[in-house]
Amino acid sequence: MLILLKSGVSATQIEAISARARELHLVPQPVRSGAQEIVSLTGQTSGIDPAAFSALPGVARVMMVHAPYRLASREFQPADTTVDVSGVRIGPGQFTVMAGPCSIESQAQATDAANAVKAAGAHMLRGGLFKPRTSPYSFQGIGENGAGLMDEIRARTGLRFVTEAIDEDSLSLIEQHAGMIQIGARNMQNFSLLRRAGKSRLPVMVKRGMSATLEEWLNAADYVLSGGNPNVVLCERGIRTFNTHARNTLDLGIIPAAREVTHLPIIVDPSHGTGNSAHVPAMALAAMAAGADGLLVEVHPDPGHALSDGEQSLTPDRFNAMMKQLRALAPAFGRAM
């Protein structure tokens, strides 16, 4: 942490800044760097608020040198993490596809979808019991009644679900039935929920918030990791911008940027990232090319009758065609599917 001082800063002001640092268990060292006076702070800076210094007299600017997250960082763990979901691996050398409906709606729908995506080669299922919906009047998910269906489908297909938890109660339920817990974009900074996920024995997929920076996303991962759960998968699903041609702006450029600083696997959700099923295959292929470790894709046996997200759901046929393309490309990117 570097404190840049204003020109004309007094010795008393520098001492006050240094005293504040010592209160926070940091070691201050004033240096003159050319015309610029600086106080350098070393120690455990990752929980320190820059505001602790920026409001003090004589301070021009506070610069963080180290990222605030620790456990998600490559400084903490240089080698890539592979997350194991009941035998399905997510990480380097793999390209893991999780597919299925936005919501589990009925036995027929969920079973049809599961059979179809399994036949096409998906490694895991997706499907929500509890749907965070913008409007309180929209379909809110089948709820706990769907939990048995998840078990049934798993028994039949051998595939595990990644399913969203929207609060601590739903997390406790999902934990009993799913293979991986999803923290949705709207809950990426629901810190109570992240802490609860940190206590789970299941791997956790943390979707990027709609307006989250890379640093905030990795801080969210650190909430889970610091709770004792080392199995975190990141999922890019598009950010909110001024664009009107897509539901969200899929930020594939975050993949190489995140790779530099974190060891966690990163998958991509091209369904939310486009909001348009016709655009999903192009972005799924682009995600693989950009270096993603896998995909989260919406597939519905009858998108026109989906209770949520039908607009962005692939039909089983279209999904199957996309999987063929992905499998053909995977070796060029050193990925097994």
Added chain:
Amino acid sequence: MLILLKSGVSATQIEAISARARELHLVPQPVRSGAQEIVSLTGQTSGIDPAAFSALPGVARVMMVHAPYRLASREFQPADTTVDVSGVRIGPGQFTVMAGPCSIESQAQATDAANAVKAAGAHMLRGGLFKPRTSPYSFQGIGENGAGLMDEIRARTGLRFVTEAIDEDSLSLIEQHAGMIQIGARNMQNFSLLRRAGKSRLPVMVKRGMSATLEEWLNAADYVLSGGNPNVVLCERGIRTFNTHARNTLDLGIIPAAREVTHLPIIVDPSHGTGNSAHVPAMALAAMAAGADGLLVEVHPDPGHALSDGEQSLTPDRFNAMMKQLRALAPAFGRAM
């Protein structure tokens, strides 16, 4: 709801669209409007997902004519709402100022802050027990130990607190001690928490999410209102943009826009909206001029030692000077302070 059809749409396709509408208990009416064929849908459209139609063959575009929110809407209630917080009114003709520290840190700090803002004319106190922090290593709030302090300060000053709930447990605690519950920006789409707030007997302040549209914000209010709690106050606190000159971009333009469509009171948080205490007074005055019903302002007896948000906290003196300016202006805007 209008379904614009593609040119060359077939009668069979129109019939399939109409059938889908009837399944959703809507009344379809195909019309030709110039060269454009349309199916108009009437009925209870506010919970209907446009995707229910957009994926059907022959559909060019789905246009929502009515906003999805109901209870927050002026169509539901034309007259402005006044929310009463234990005798403090928030709404037309008032300008209600809630001030105090970001976090309650200690008895001395909370008492000093409360005395100072009361002396300056604040109508309510702000102060958090549980702080949603981007990093798990930052100060997370004093927690439930601060609840007694809130009671003590209220007994001494007669002022009620608006305090943030971050999950259902903290809401249940805060409900016993505060005057109004705050739903923070990061939780604006934490629908479980909103539903719980809808069951509370206390008024609820819903802060706008960092990337929330006006429509999403009013949908969040509808989650609370539809739970049976009619006392909702909106709070604009800045949105996330590409700007680097401020922590957030305070969107005062949403005030006249929101006024047209909602009857709920709207207050402004210039502290988060700027992130810089030197800019707070200008934006507080601008908020009053733009038509706000009040302010939520951070004041700390010693901003340089604040455990959170010191950078944006006013000193008591600066707050007092700002209150004088606001009181001088209030009559010009028909506001009592």
Added chain:
Amino acid sequence: MLILLKSGVSATQIEAISARARELHLVPQPVRSGAQEIVSLTGQTSGIDPAAFSALPGVARVMMVHAPYRLASREFQPADTTVDVSGVRIGPGQFTVMAGPCSIESQAQATDAANAVKAAGAHMLRGGLFKPRTSPYSFQGIGENGAGLMDEIRARTGLRFVTEAIDEDSLSLIEQHAGMIQIGARNMQNFSLLRRAGKSRLPVMVKRGMSATLEEWLNAADYVLSGGNPNVVLCERGIRTFNTHARNTLDLGIIPAAREVTHLPIIVDPSHGTGNSAHVPAMALAAMAAGADGLLVEVHPDPGHALSDGEQSLTPDRFNAMMKQLRALAPAFGRAM
């Protein structure tokens, strides 16, 4: 300029960085600040691209300490600038209102508008001859034929126009007839046009680009100032965000932020900043309260028949009412109108 070095940087790498600095006529000074090694660079850094260093081995990050703009900066000129437009002053202590139609459409329309805004107390007229339009098929302005009209109206009313130049030819024409040249938001980084404006004898109003940072805006001002023209007025007109409730997001928070770093006057365009005439008066009052030096407002005698921007144009009556409110408030903000 500070070059933060990677841990483990070699002496050879530091020497290469220093050598590069000397090539650029900068003075390098390596310092160790706590655990962090830094090379501080002093000299004329304002035209230096951080990329000159960031691609070198051993470099972790390049931090600019000083803003790249010079002449617009308070470091260059501490006292506020007042710009004089043929006797109309724009700057501290004044609140200068420029009003009129988006486009000059005809003698009758321009004359009616000029008479109306003069009667209401406007200090200058606005009105375009050349309109930058998103679509090539939209009305592009009356063009050079309107120049005579500007002279005629000036002779009759005594009011000067601020008028947009869209290229060097139109600037040369406008220079003969207007009181101030407007550089539009879409041309804020049309550097050839800015350089040409720097050669003009007329004051220049630089509108903020739709996605321009404060720093980029002041760099644009520096293009004009460094050409020898000291009379630059800044105009905030709203930025592009994800918002859908307004045409643009009016960023009033940039006023106190800009005041800290620049001496140039700042006016606000609430017409483009909202896109909705019903929202203009609230934002005009808020602009004054936030510290603006004046307004640029669209007024049209018959908004329903405007050839451009009718949606955001005030009627003369509504403008007159707004001017009364502004005049009543001005003394509280130390402004003469």
Added chain:
Amino acid sequence: MLILLKSGVSATQIEAISARARELHLVPQPVRSGAQEIVSLTGQTSGIDPAAFSALPGVARVMMVHAPYRLASREFQPADTTVDVSGVRIGPGQFTVMAGPCSIESQAQATDAANAVKAAGAHMLRGGLFKPRTSPYSFQGIGENGAGLMDEIRARTGLRFVTEAIDEDSLSLIEQHAGMIQIGARNMQNFSLLRRAGKSRLPVMVKRGMSATLEEWLNAADYVLSGGNPNVVLCERGIRTFNTHARNTLDLGIIPAAREVTHLPIIVDPSHGTGNSAHVPAMALAAMAAGADGLLVEVHPDPGHALSDGEQSLTPDRFNAMMKQLRALAPAFGRAM
């Protein structure tokens, strides 16, 4: 164009709306669609401002049914366009790579770069004579002195340049020496320049503006096309968002979206799209996978000494490795390189 009417609209108001439509040579047709009254307008709506109607009494909302651009649209030309740059084809079935330095700096630098990218398989050269720079104190390009160098390099390598024009004068110069004219992101709405480009005999590459929607981008193309120049190539180069991990947010999702509505070729600039040479190859591969028709890539023989954009320039070796990967993948996407 659909005019949605307010409930309770009067017959007189509907007639006034219809009269306004007829003034604009449109044919109005009032229809009742369920509970919603609508006036549908047909005719040449693409130059019509919605504001012509939105300010009229009784109007609730104006909805554009057809895009405002014409010539760039698939409705105008269903089949994909192939642009021919002196024998190099850009369009379906090709993957055209344009590479070279940001700026032409010297004979040695330009020649080295040209030789290197030719050896690696590039089809065209990039390199600027005139650089639009945010700061007036930054290197502004070698200027017209570089024109001879372009001829020399072309004679030696047989490769044509794509070079940016920043105003009408520079366009006239570049036209004599380059193979394709580039309109930069900052000039995407410099309509005078676009019109001038429409008169050129050379193909024109229109880079997407930093905050341009798809519709605005295609309108910019229409400025060129409607001037009589049918050879327009679109270039996505990243948009401005809240992201801090990259210089711009590369919006690959616009490729499938644009394909649906326009017949023009689309290439991608991963250099500006990331701002970081280490991230360029991943995004170049992703661009091909997303359906791009080619790339515009910065390559510099010595990025650490580049006078502009060194941070995002590939070394010749890294470019060569990337070209090998692209060539290996091209057949899977039906592209010849």
